[in-house]
Amino acid sequence: MEEIVARHRGRPGPLIPILDEVQTELGWLPRWAMIAVARGLDVPVADVYGVASFYSFFRLSPPGRTRVQVCMGTACYVRGSQQILDALERKLGIKAGDTTADRRFSLESVRCVGACSLAPVIVTGEDCHAKMTTAKLDKMLDACDP
């Protein structure tokens, strides 16, 4: 933590790159980490929390082992991504934005991942699943977290 803050201190606009690196390290931004960043940069904790809560990239709760991101961009939407998100919510028993109790999956609805020609698209970790249908969901979930 201290090392990350130290590396960016003095550079212009350091807060977002620091939070990015902290999140890469921890997987999310716990309260204690935001307090540590605020102390390290000598800024109010409210400033750090304000930034962390503004950007959807920053997570304020721990994610599941596999993040399932359903693209809800326009192209995916007109090709039926809502139906896929609904089916995933039923299958996992959680709403978009939540994590399953066993921490296997967190489900997110995201805005356009820029793979519109493959719509509808789901991203799990670094894998992009193209032309998804509800029929392919079970296999995809099993492959992500056997």
Add this chain to the structure above:
Amino acid sequence: MSEVAQEKQDLPAIERCHVLICAGAACVASGAMEVEAAMKSKISALNLEAEVSLFDTGCVGTCDLGPVVIVYPEGTFYVKLKPADAEEIVTEHLLKGRVVQRLLSKDADHVEVPSIFEHPFFAKQKRIALRNLGVINPESIDEYIAVGGYASLGKVLEMTQDEVIKLVLDSGLRGRGGAGFPTGRKWAFAKAVEADQKYVIINGDEGDPGAFMDRSVLEGDPHSVIEGLAIAGYAIGATQGYAYVRAEYPLAIKRLQIAIDQAREYGLLGKGIFGKFDFDLEIRKGAGAFVCGEETALMRSIEGMRGQPRPKPPFPAVSGLWGKPTIINNVETLANVPAIIQNGPFWYSSFGTETSKGTKVFALAGNINNTGLIEVPFGTTLREVVFEIGGGIPNGKEFKAVQAGGPSGGCIPASLLDIPLDYESLQKAGAIVGSGGLIVMDSDTCMVDVARFFLEFTVDESCGQCTPCREGTKRMLEILTKITKGRGTLEDITKLETLAKAITQTSLCQLGITAPNPVLSTLRYFRDEYLAHVVDKTCPAKVCRELITFDILPDKCTGCTICARNCPTHAISGERKQAHVIDQSACIKCGECLVRCKFDAVVKV
């Protein structure tokens, strides 16, 4: 510079053929890397390494055909490859010189297209911003230099700043991020301001859903964007640049960083570029806020704050990043700049229309046969794009509308298919060029639901700073949701129009000002659909769940039980080999039965 390029071009051509694998995001997602690995191992197994070179290239544009491979010099264009196909290409084509006919792309009449040069998808295109995609390896600065890269920067440094600005003004280049402001004028404003430090920024925060050209250019030709930015920097007198790129685009960030490192190594970034100019560039990741595509919000984000826009003036060209004069140019705009310098402003302005010069990259997606990335001269008609380049609507469905310009844009109906795609015509039709996303919708799309979808987007992405945008869009969304649930009244439609006017007139930034556009344009062209929801309580496209029911046609149902087995609420019952029925009280209208039925026995009514 030209000596370096010359030297590179004079290298003896030792390879018999060049095999290019599209490494755009769509091809990678369809398995391009597995295809490449298979080819590589086969090439080495057959000892062809000395004769054949194999490398990645940027997005070719035919995204629905991926993974694709192009074999030069013939330009043989292989599509939809599996690893086993790749091996066959090596043993047949690369070793024995026989084209593998069955893997070639086909035209609309299912006839094999012999080479990429004759492919109908490319026939109407003019690729300027995309000139190097599918041609060079994005991770090699040598290849970029070999096609004339960085020569424009060298040329510019021999000119005065005013000459450079005049050249860009003469070309008629306008910002490709949405607003279409003349690039040269933006530069001239920033040049005119005296300051100890100025900044130039690449806006790679491509937030419009349905647009992926900036991603593809950054992934496929990062050096052209860097060169364009360095030229902008020289023109206005900036020595520091920032590239603001969405965190959702990891591959773009990676390739841009590789390009920056290579350019530094070659002395094309850093101190004393060509002995004349200091300029450096740093990447800042966007952290997932659509509003950061707005200039003043983007700068606040780089400064490390919440990305909230501020009123203009002062414009960024006068007081921008850290209060210094700053210009922000879109990725596509910058990718055009080196080509304009190289070929001259009047070459560029010879393409396009009177007021919209040059070419524009459009992302074709939605319900269309050929999805992908295209670049056409401004003034090309929507019909040409959708039906000639895009290959029309799949599954025999009818064209209904094109959504142009994302959440700030509008829907263009079938009656306007002959509209020329340029800034003015689209604006008149109630849409915008915007970043160039074109989402094609067929008869299965409900326009009220689409309007609701965009408002939901805006409500999510509103920064919350000004009341008209924060509260106004929320009220509009509530009304639209009410209408899609069949509880709307005629008065609601009037309310929507009143709210839209107020939001447009009083919002702080373009996000709010343009937020009502999707509603206004659908009201303008598809009012009858709104009336059907409100008066008849029906959804003509059969999308809005509260207004439809699912039914099983007894004469078509074979009793295969697949619907019953997949129904999440067990609402379907019936004996094996007997017609099934849906218990409407238990049905949640998820549509799973309709998707699964192989006999078209499930219908929406």
